[in-house]
Amino acid sequence: GDSVTQMEGPVTLSEEAFLTINCTYTATGYPSLFWYVQYPGEGLQLLLKATKADDKGSNKGFEATYRKETTSFHLEKGSVQVSDSAVYFCALLDGGATNKLIFGTGTLLAVQP
Amino acid sequence: DAGVTQSPTHLIKTRGQQVTLRCSPKSGHDTVSWYQQALGQGPQFIFQYYEEEERQRGNFPDRFSGHQFPNYSSELNVNALLLGDSALYLCASSRNTYNEQFFGPGTRLTVL
Numbered sequence: 001g002d003s004v005t006q007m008e009g010p011v012t013l014s015e016e017a018f019l020t021i022n023c024t025y026t027a028t029g030y031p032s033l034f035w036y037v038q039y040p041g042e043g044l045q046l047l048l049k050a051t052k053a054d055d056k057g058s059n060k061g062f063e064a065t066y067r068k069e070t071t072s073f074h075l076e077k078g079s080v081q082v083s084d085s086a087v088y089f090c091a092l093l094d095g096g097a098t099n100k101l102i103f104g105t106g107t108l109l110a111v112q113p
Numbered sequence: 114d115a116g117v118t119q120s121p122t123h124l125i126k127t128r129g130q131q132v133t134l135r136c137s138p139k140s141g142h143d144t145v146s147w148y149q150q151a152l153g154q155g156p157q158f159i160f161q162y163y164e165e166e167e168r169q170r171g172n173f174p175d176r177f178s179g180h181q182f183p184n185y186s187s188e189l190n191v192n193a194l195l196l197g198d199s200a201l202y203l204c205a206s207s208r209n210t211y212n213e214q215f216f217g218p219g220t221r222l223t224v225l
Contacts, residue, residue: 044216103155
């Protein structure tokens with residue numbers, strides 16, 4: 001079945017450092033891909049998405065490009081802030097009759113001042 | 114415009130008990146999905162309700178059941194609670210079964 005694999009955390013960075021969180025997927029067909037963020041004690045917020053190959057999703061300085069050839073959707077940010085500390089989830093949209101999301105296990109990002 | 118709301122925020126139960134969690138979708142949304150997020154894991158799809166019917170189900174036992182009301186709100190029921198049911202339960206709503214989902218803050222269930 002469809003699945004998402006994320007790099008394990010925690011990822012610890014200093015403020016203003018460059019961030020990459022790797023995400024690869026296995027799916028039949030061409031799923032939509034998402035990054036969600038979960039701040040401590042909160043639910044999930046959609047960070048960005050891409051619906052087809054070579055699309056680039058971006059929001060709040062974060063970017064991710066849908067790479068069909070490598071089945072990847074890596075999350076990047078050029079300069080992280082302490083406020084970016086959170087858990088980041090990569091997800092794909094199941095291509096069936098519903099909009100069921102399949103999530104990776106999440107990557108904890110800790111940004112130190 | 115209120116987003117997705119869930120109640121209660123936290124809940125503590127003992128093994129063998131039953132629990133009901135509630136979700137009100139975002140205004141204009143008619144589809145509700147439920148996810149279970151165990152500690153340190155990603156959310157796992159439980160099931161989805163649309164037009165008051167269960168449309169798709171994940172790999173969860175029959176102890177997990179749900180309901181959707183005519184006003185599109187939804188309940189998740191779990192019977193015969195096990196320690197392993199301790200998790201954050203997330204509700205997500207969308208307009209139809211194929212549009213973007215918006216998540217609520219979740220209900221933290223602890224089973225002792």
